[in-house]
Amino acid sequence: MEKIIFYCLAAVIIAFGIASVTSRKMLRSVIYLSFVLISIAGIFFLIDYNFLAAIQLTVYAGGIVVLIIFSVLLVHHIEMELExxxxxxxxxxxxxxxxxxxxxxxxxxxxxxxxxxxxITTTTAEIGAGLLSYTAGGFILPFEVISVLLLAAMIGAIVIAKGKKLTENNNQSQ
Structure with missing residues (x-):
């Protein structure tokens, strides 16, 4: 049964991955990407990596997809067609x-x-302590760097998208 579930999830990942990169509509591409990320979380659940599955759902399928949709909606390009x-x-x-x-x-x-x-099994508390540890082997610095990088990428995308729109509006009003 697990084999059938794995192959179904793999087929969904492949199909929606291809649909995500071939779709010309931006919002549809993001929705297809969310199906891919949710299916990857399903594979993590299948192999009993519950913590990674939860991270996959919250950070990627939840946070990143919402961030992309928010950015698309913010610049008013819902029906933007990609070249x-x-x-x-x-x-x-x-x-x-x-x-x-x-x-x-x-x-x-x-x-x-x-x-x-x-x-020996690792608990979620031990993983969290390792992620937020300042000692050797801790991951607080990469965690914070990635947070700043994501924020900078979002701000950069908004500035680039708004910059074009502002330039077009100024040219039309003159």
């Missing part, structure tokens, strides 16, 4: 993806995975 790439760019992108896939598969199949039977 289609030229055939040469599509071919270069496909070749780059195939090279990346080859490197990925080579790395995976060349690594000797060993199953470790460990009775």
């Amino acid at each position: 289609m790439a030229k055939a040469s760019k599509k071919i270069v992108t496909a070749i780059a993806c195939l090279i990346g896939l080859a490197v990925f598969l080579t790395a995976i199949y060349s690594y000797d995975f060993e199953v470790i039977n460990n009775s």
Whole structure:
């Protein structure tokens, strides 16, 4: 049964991933992306990585998708149509993806995975303490850097989008 669920989730991820990058409507692309991220959380739940699944749902499927939708709505481009790439760019992108896939598969199949039977489990409290720890092995600095980076990316996107609109409005009024 788990195998069937996995293949269904994988099919949803592939289908909506392709739909997300090929859709010309911005809002539809974001919705398709949310289906991909929710399906990835489903795979995490399936392999009993509940903490990662919860993070996937809250941060990515919740926060990032809402941030993108908010940015799209803020600049009033709900029905914005994305331009289609030229055939040469599509071919270069496909070749780059195939090279990346080859490197990925080579790395995976060349690594000797060993199953470790460990009775020690990590609790959510220990993960949270490690994420917010200032000591060696703590992740508070990368956590804060990513927060600032996301904020800067959102502000940059808004400034770029509003800058075009403001320039167009000033040219029309003169």
